[in-house]
Amino acid sequence: MIANNFTTQFLEFIAARKLMIARSAPEGRALSYAERPRENEYRWEPACGRAVLHSFTWTNRPAESGKPGRYNIAWVELEEGPRLISTVETDETQVVRIGMPLNSHFREDGKLVFVPAQPQEIT
Amino acid sequence: MPRPLSTIVGLGHSKRSREPIGSARTLAADAVRAAIADSGIQTQDIDGLLLNQSSLAPVGTLPLQLMDDIGLKDLNLLSLVESKGASVLQMLQTASFAIAQGAASAVACVFADAPVGGSTTGAAAFNNEAPMTGIEGWEKQYGVQGPVMSYALAAQRYLHDYNLDTCALGHYAIACREWARLNPVASFPDPLTLQSYLESRVIAEPLRLLDCAYPVNGGIAIIVTRPELGPDLRQPPVFVHGIAQAHVTVERLAAKTASISAGQLAAARLYEQVGIAPGNVSQCQFYDAFSICALLALEDHGFCRRGEASEMIASGATGPQGHLPLNTGGGHLADAYLQGMTPLAEAITQARGVAGARQRNADAVLVNGSGGRLEFHAAALLSPHMVLR
Numbered sequence: 001m002i003a004n005n006f007t008t009q010f011l012e013f014i015a016a017r018k019l020m021i022a023r024s025a026p027e028g029r030a031l032s033y034a035e036r037p038r039e040n041e042y043r044w045e046p047a048c049g050r051a052v053l054h055s056f057t058w059t060n061r062p063a064e065s066g067k068p069g070r071y072n073i074a075w076v077e078l079e080e081g082p083r084l085i086s087t088v089e090t091d092e093t094q095v096v097r098i099g100m101p102l103n104s105h106f107r108e109d110g111k112l113v114f115v116p117a118q119p120q121e122i123t
Numbered sequence: 124m125p126r127p128l129s130t131i132v133g134l135g136h137s138k139r140s141r142e143p144i145g146s147a148r149t150l151a152a153d154a155v156r157a158a159i160a161d162s163g164i165q166t167q168d169i170d171g172l173l174l175n176q177s178s179l180a181p182v183g184t185l186p187l188q189l190m191d192d193i194g195l196k197d198l199n200l201l202s203l204v205e206s207k208g209a210s211v212l213q214m215l216q217t218a219s220f221a222i223a224q225g226a227a228s229a230v231a232c233v234f235a236d237a238p239v240g241g242s243t244t245g246a247a248a249f250n251n252e253a254p255m256t257g258i259e260g261w262e263k264q265y266g267v268q269g270p271v272m273s274y275a276l277a278a279q280r281y282l283h284d285y286n287l288d289t290c291a292l293g294h295y296a297i298a299c300r301e302w303a304r305l306n307p308v309a310s311f312p313d314p315l316t317l318q319s320y321l322e323s324r325v326i327a328e329p330l331r332l333l334d335c336a337y338p339v340n341g342g343i344a345i346i347v348t349r350p351e352l353g354p355d356l357r358q359p360p361v362f363v364h365g366i367a368q369a370h371v372t373v374e375r376l377a378a379k380t381a382s383i384s385a386g387q388l389a390a391a392r393l394y395e396q397v398g399i400a401p402g403n404v405s406q407c408q409f410y411d412a413f414s415i416c417a418l419l420a421l422e423d424h425g426f427c428r429r430g431e432a433s434e435m436i437a438s439g440a441t442g443p444q445g446h447l448p449l450n451t452g453g454g455h456l457a458d459a460y461l462q463g464m465t466p467l468a469e470a471i472t473q474a475r476g477v478a479g480a481r482q483r484n485a486d487a488v489l490v491n492g493s494g495g496r497l498e499f500h501a502a503a504l505l506s507p508h509m510v511l512r
Contacts, residue, residue, distance in 0.1 A: 007258050034257020055283070057275035059327040061266065073267055073327075075255070075276045085255055085262045098283040111264065 006036060009044065017106040019047045021080045030081040049104040050079040051114060053088060056096050072096055076114050089113050125398075126350060127362035127509060129219035133162025133231075133346030134358075134471050139308075139339050139459060143240035147176060147184045147342070151235035152192040154342035159193075162346040163357030164229050166193070169346070171200030171221060171230030173214040177462065178207055178494075180236060189233075200227040207494025208410050209368060210234070211463025212501035216366040218347040228348060234464040235342025255496055270412065271335060273496045275327035278415040282329060285430030289329045292414040293320040294437040296333045296456055299411075301442050303453030305481035310337050311457040334414040336455035343464035345471065350509060361474040364487075364511060366503040367392035385500035386423030386493060393489075393502040394425075399511065401425040404504075405484045406448040406473060407441075408466035410492045411455045420491055421449070424502070448483040463492040467503075474507045486512050 006022065010033060013020040022031040022042040031042055055075040061067050074088045074096075088096050089105070094116050101117035135157025137150040144150070151174070159166055172195055176185040187201055200221050204214045211234055218230035255262060255273055267273065282291060296315060303309035315333065323333040347363070354360055369388030394400060401424060411417040418432035426447060427435045435441065441449035452458040452469040459465060472478045473485040491502045504511075 010258060032257060033261075055276040055280035057272055057279055057327045057329075058325075059266070059272060059275070071266055073265055073272055073276065075280075083256065085265050085267055087265050098280065 005039060006042070007033070013044070014112055015110065017110060019049060019078075019104045019112060020044045021047045021078065021082055030078075032082045033084065047104065048079050050117070051076045051102045051104065052079075053077075053096065053098055053100045053102055053114075054083060055098055056088065058096075074102075074114060076102060084112075087113050089115050125364075127364050127506075128350075128366065129215075129222045129347050129363045130350045130352065131215075131345050131361040131363065131471055131505070132348050132352070132356045132358055133158040133160075133164065133344075134468060135159070135161050135344045136468070137235065137342040139341035139461075141239055141339055143237070144340050145237065147180060147235040147237045147340075148186065148189060148192065150237060150340065150342035151185055151189055151233045151344070154235060154344035155189075155193050155231045155233050158231060158233075158344035158346050161358060162229075162348075164346060164348070167196065169193075169195055169229050169231050170198055171218060171227035172198055173200070173217055173230060173232045174203045175205065175210040175214055175232070175234045175463070176203070177236040177238065178205060178210075179238070185233075185235060193231075195231075200230055206368075206370070206501070207499045208412065208463055209370075209492040209494055209499045209501035211467055212366055212490065212492045212503050213368065215345070215347065215363060215467070215503060216368070216501070219363055219366065222347060222349055230347045231344055232347060233342060233344035234462055236338075236461065237340040238338050240340055270496075271330055272327045274413040274415055275330045277419075277497065278329050278334075278413070281415060281418070281430075287430070287433060289321070289331075290317060291418070291433035292329065292331075292334050293317050294433055295411075295414040295417050296320050298436050298442045299450060299454045299457035302448075302451050302481060303457035305443060305479070306452045306458060307479070309453040309458045310339070311453065330413060330415070333456065336412045336460035337457070339459040339461065341459070341461055343461055343468050345467070359475045359477075359507060360509075361471050362506050362509055364504045364506055365393050365397035366501065367396055368501045370500065371498050384419070384423055385498055386420060386491070386502075389491070389500040389502040390424040393504060397504050397511070399487065399504070403487055403511070404447070404489045405486045406451065406488055408470040408473075408488060408490045409450060409454070410463055410466055410494070411450060412460070412494075414456065416493060416497070417449065417454070419497065420493070424489060424491070443481070451478065451481045451483060466490050466492070470505050474505050476507065
């Protein structure tokens with residue numbers, strides 16, 4: 001897969017701790033991150049940060065990785081439509097399940113993760 | 124009914140092992156020589172060679188110079204074909220089209236791989252990047268390595284959508300063992316119980332070790348020629364009645380869409396091309412790198428409705444006593460993973476009528492190939508009959 005301006009711009013936003021989505025111009029359709037629009041055919045805007053969990057898997061890091069342990073891979077659907085691979089960070093009381101509402105969150109190290117939405121945040 | 128596109132008249136296997144037995148190149152040459160000998164065609168009459176190496180193997184693993192290794196001269200057709208798990212059927216299609224156009228008359232198609240052995244495990248050999256989002260390198264930071272995790276995500280969603288538990292996948296692994304018991308060269312001929320399946324190691328939830336293909340070192344080759352030549356050669360001819368491809372790009376995974384799957388598209392195109400319906404298919408040989416692939420393929424090809432494949436398999440419908448035999452050699456899970464050649468070789472064996480204890484009606488054998496994150500597909504229909512019954 002070749003990085004182009006579209007993906008480079010997205011990654012630059014991520015590096016600046018901004019989750020953005022692209023909309024086609026002039027229709028305003030939310031573009032998936034796999035699309036390759038021409039430079040003048042889309043515009044970026046901040047994502048609302050709300051998402052639902054489309055799917056997930058739990059797996060284990062191998063011992064030789066130096067950081068063995070269980071972790072989840074999350075297939076997240078942003079409220080605007082595009083999907084991203086990420087992870088869901090939970091505390092010990094929270095169960096990861098398909099359809100759960102999530103919010104985007106940038107960790108201290110700059111990594112984009114998702115956290116379960118609190119009940120009062122769910123509309 | 125249109126005439127067949129081509130005929131498969133040779134099938135050859137190299138040695139096969141989990142231990143090192145030579146390079147993929149050596150195994151490919153061995154397989155092609157075996158296929159030529161099987162066909163009864165003279166080596167000097169082979170005028171086409173198509174190669175498919177594993178997409179995870181280094182570039183040049185199967186070089187064009189393989190023609191020299193085999194002793195082929197003055198070829199009319201020579202190419203490397205690559206479309207993940209659909210590649211083998213693409214080779215068959217390319218060979219068939221070249222033959223139909225008179226551009227070649229006898230084409231060897233080969234796949235070979237040597238991923239395991241020594242210090243390399245199957246998991247290490249298939250630990251490639253698995254793009255789903257469409258952003259280069261994105262998945263790796265979240266620990267997505269190898270196809271198993273992306274198929275696990277698809278399987279988890281499938282189980283959720285149809286309110287199924289992991290036993291739904293286990294039924295398929297069990298059925299593969301039932302067929303493998305009838306295959307003298309299968310890697311896992313011992314029966315499998317649901318309990319044993321559920322006790323096997325989870326690789327990426329919900330996929331367990333026994334949901335995954337069993338990689339081996341080896342090669343398989345076929346010889347393709349004109350339909351009218353088939354009956355005069357050494358082996359019973361296997362006619363290729365149709366081949367269709369469908370590829371939908373990873374965009375389908377990267378956003379909520381209403382588009383149908385590549386598997387459905389390839390199936391619809393094949394049925395239209397050949398002029399048949401699912402009810403005319405005698406048996407299926409599907410590319411089942413993971414158990415979920417077989418369930419989705421049954422649904423994509425119209426043998427049951429969405430979410431019903433597991434119930435169909437659990438009923439025995441696709442097993443040795445069933446009306447729609449599926450992966451009669453044990454498939455990738457219980458026979459061996461030589462990518463698209465595993466289902467195609469079993470289809471040829473069945474269509475020749477030489478499958479021994481596992482032989483079933485093979486009047487119309489459906490073969491598929493799928494790869495990537497299921498965005499690349501091909502399907503073909505084979506038969507021992509020049510005119511489909």
